[in-house]
Amino acid sequence: MNEYIVDLFEFARTGRVAEGDVQLAALPRMVTEVPAEVSASGRADGVFHWRAEGAEKQVLRADGKPKVAQFLTLSVQGPMWLECQRCLTPYQEPLDSETTFEVVRDEAAAEGRPLDEDELEALVGSKHFDLRELIEEELLLALPIVPKHEVCPSVHESLATGEDGLAEPVPEPEEEDKPSPFAALAALKRSPDKGGK
Ligand SMILES: [Zn+2]
Structure with missing residues (x-):
């Protein structure tokens, strides 16, 4: 009945794909x-497009042993006020993110993962997994x-009405060299936040 509730283990194992649009109003x-x-x-009003794709792959563990693991890639896009x-005026920021998680059985499995495998965030699966919650988290x-x-x-306006009446375009200062906030967040997301082993 709720299209967002999936058996995440089955979703990943069988490589299912789902996508849709979710209203901003549905994301408290x-x-x-x-x-x-x-x-x-x-x-x-706003609508975000999302796409979820499951995958099962053989990966090498830190100890060199192959193991079959399940993954979920979730992408979300849409404009956000x-x-x-x-x-200090409202505007619409285009959001766009894609994250691949390794789907794990439980918290213990998430925490038992060797540190050097932490490029992928662990996602604790469930048979009644709420994709909408994950979509909202990714958007946040x-x-x-x-x-x-x-x-x-407003900056443009004040430039256009300069005292001498000339509308000399002034280049935006140094914006290009800053890392994008998305890159910074992605880096934050990747840093392991669980302590030790
Ligand atoms: Zn502004």
């Missing part, structure tokens, strides 16, 4: 990220740490 934690101004105006931290992780317009509209 994302809804709280929408600027109040946008929510109040009723413009906060955020408030620009530079000019894809949010920029400091949301801002690439070029703020």
Whole structure:
């Protein structure tokens, strides 16, 4: 009945693919990220496209022994309303993320994984796994740490109405060299957060 509930073990083992669109309104934690101004105006409609793909592969463990493991790749995309931290006006940030998880049986299996295999995040599976929760988590992780317009509209306006009436375009300062917030988040996500063994 709920298309988001899957047997994740079976999903991964048989290489199933599912995709669809989820409304922003159906993601309560994302809804709280929408600027109040946008929510109040009723413009906060949004749709995110998601795609989940299971896979089963033979992998080499740290000890050199082959083992069959299951994986889930989840991608999510869509525009999200955020408030620009530079000019404090709402804008839409395109979110786009793709993560591959290794599906594991339980928490113990997740924690028992050798540290050098931690490039892939462990995902504890279940026979009634809620894909929507994972979709929402991935979207939350894809949010920029400091949301801002690439070029703020108000900045342009003030440049265009300079005192001498000349609208000299001023290059945006140094934005290109900064690592993208997505890259920074991806790096954060990858760093193992479980302590020791
Ligand atoms: Zn702005």
